[in-house]
Each structure stands twice: as C-alpha cells, then as structure tokens.
Amino acid sequence: MPANAPTATTSVLTARALLLDMDGTLVNSDAVVERCWRRWAIEHGLDPEEALKVVHGRQGYLTMAVLLPDRPMEQNLADNRVMLAQETADLDGVVPITGAPAFMAAIAALPHALVTSADEALATARLTASGLPIPSTRVTAEHVSASKPDPEGFLKAAAELGVDPADCLALEDSDAGITAAFAAGMRVLGVGPRAAALSPTAHTEDLTDVTVTSLPDGTIRIHVGG
Template sequence: MGDSVLTASVLLFDMDGTLVDSTASVERAWGRFAARHGLEATAILAVAHGRPTIEVVAEFAPAGVDVVAETDRIEAEEIDRTDGISEIPGAAALLSGLDRDRWAVVTSATRALTTRRLAAVGIPLPKILVAADDVTKGKPHPQPYMLAAKALGFEAGDAVVFEDAPAGLMSARAAGAATVVVGDYKGDAAEGLPRIADMLAVTVSADDTGLTVTLA
C-alpha cells in the first residue's frame, strides 16, 4: 500500500499515547486510586484513557469521596513520578522541525502534568496548548480541538489531528478535522481512518499554501 498524503494548515497532537508513552505511569496511578477505595482497576482503565481525570474519578469514586481532592492527589502523584514514561518514537524530532505557529497539543491531562511529561521526554513545549484546565467540555466533545485550531488562527476543518484513544478520535472527527490514528486502537472511532504506528511514519513539508503530511 502506498503512502497516504494529507494537506492541512495546522497539526494538532494528543499527548498520552500519541507523543508520550505514559501507559505504565497511568496504570499505576489508577491502580493506587482503585486500591484506596476498594475498586476494580481494570474497569477504570477500560474507560479512562483520553478522558479528563476528574471525570473518571467522579464516575468511579464511592459516595462521600471528595472528587476534587482525589483528582488533585492523582495529579500530584503523576507529576512527581515520571519514571516509566518515554517519547513515542519520532515525536521530538517531528515537532522540533515544525513552525511553532502551525501546531498545538490538545490533551485531557492538566497543563501542569502535560508540561512535566513533555519536558521529561525531551519533546518541545508547544506555543499553543489546550489542556483539561482550558475547556468546559472535554473529549469526546469537539471543543478541545476547535479551541486549539482557533488559537492558531484556523478552523478545525483546516487541521490534521493525531490521536490514539476513542474519546480523542471522536472529538477530532466531531470537530471536522482530518484524523490519523496513532497505535493499535481498532474500535469504531477509528473506522475508515489512516493509521500509523508512531511518529517516525510522519513527514511534513511546508510551503505558501500550507502543510503536506505524508504518512508512511
């Protein structure tokens, strides 16, 4: 099969699973949360990926638990523990070569956790970051990707989005962006979309008309 070629004005990247492999760290954090409250960690992990932490805590925390305080605890633990996270292959090199006015990171993590994780694996910090703190409706709602595109001066329909999780894929598609699946998720949200294993498969060239994205 030949390469896929997409055109765009801007590129929008999810973080966890797309730029940063934080799976082990996230699983440990939810495991600690589950153990504290007598919950089943596997049930939480089945739906947590790509969603704001506070939404997941609210869904699973037993009655009487302070959802905000519990979310803050999980967040603090993850900021303090960057062991076990790594760059998705090719992410740092790809972003380092892009015009900072032409890309953004759009994540369900908080701003503090995002900057910590990106810095920890050597990925350049974006000029535009839309994090959990910045939205009133998180993924799978389209608001995060719409806000990021607007902050760069474009509409989401002018963007190519790179995402790995169902909530993010649904968000990007609902926003009207061309969407690329990163990794091995094969559920309904990925149906019909181009797919790459990691960022080593992405080449971007720029000219006066915009960006050309080639997926190997």
C-alpha cells in the same frame, strides 16, 4: 511475504494546522498512568483492568464519574487534584513516542498546538521528561469547561491558531480524543495500537513513518507510511 502478514498502507493528508494530543501520541506515559490508576481503582474497590479501559484521553474527574457514576462530582474533582499531583511527580518510564523528537522538530515552524487532558504542570513535566519541546499554543485542562470526548479543546486550539476546524488535522491515540476531534469537524491521524480500531482518517503505529512538508501556499502535507 506470508499470506497473513499485515499490508503496509500509505496515506497523504493535507491541513493548515496540526493539533496534537500528548499522552499516547507524543509521550508514552502508560507506565505512570497504569500505576496511578491501578492504585486508585483498588482503593475504591474496582477492578483495575476494567478501570484502565476508560482512563485514556479523558480528564481524571470524568474517568472517575464513568467508573463511579453515583459518587458526587465534588469528590471526583478532589480526587482528580490528588491524581494530577501524583502523576506530575512520577516520571519513571515517561519517554517519547518513537519518532516524536524528529516529528516535533519538523513541525516547529508550522501552525500547531497541544490539546491535552493533562493540566499545565503535568504537560510540562511529561514533555520535559521526554525531551520534547512545549508548543507555544496549548489547550490544557485549565482552559476548558468540558473534557474530551467533548470537542471544546480542539475547537479552542483551532480558534487560537486562526484556522478553520475543517482545515485542522488532529493527532490522537484514544477513543475519547478521536471522538472529540471528529466532533470538532476535524480529520484524525490515529497514533499507536489503541487508535487502530477506532476508525481514524489515517493510522500510524508511531511517528517514524510520518513526514511533514510545508507547501508554498501554507498547506501542510502529511505523508503517512513507507
């Protein structure tokens, strides 16, 4: 092995429930996100590359507030409704994260929930386009008063599953999402390249190296790595 080759790591985590982000974690929607947000940034005289640094993980209105801090929130909310409609209609390039179909099949009978900044329509469209099941327990944009990085969504999902936040493992890819999960008192499995530099509890490039086992006492064992 070359001296500068990355070292493979293995992690074993346990939990009683899995809380799953969608975009970047289960679904690769980067192509759509970049198309829509580049267009919006240019329309508002912003540098698209700078805008793309802050869009992941948050609800759109909060991203707009970060990028245009002096603009009335009513305008951000109105633009967000338009953005959601555009993203829901544009499914070109939306595909599952590598390993996501097998992972979702493996956890089908285990306590899990979707916790996403997308609204119900967008989440349904992207999961369906990716051929992934839609979790019966889900916290979408309509269900929270505050977007990630606020922990509200994760705390609400844990409560709906009846599991203590400390016993939940969140799967996330973004700064906002990982911050939200840690603020909720959860451990985090970071998924993908964005998560690698954000100090999650454990990290995986995709879901192919994640093995889930249900133990007799109801504990979920998550093995990450080769």
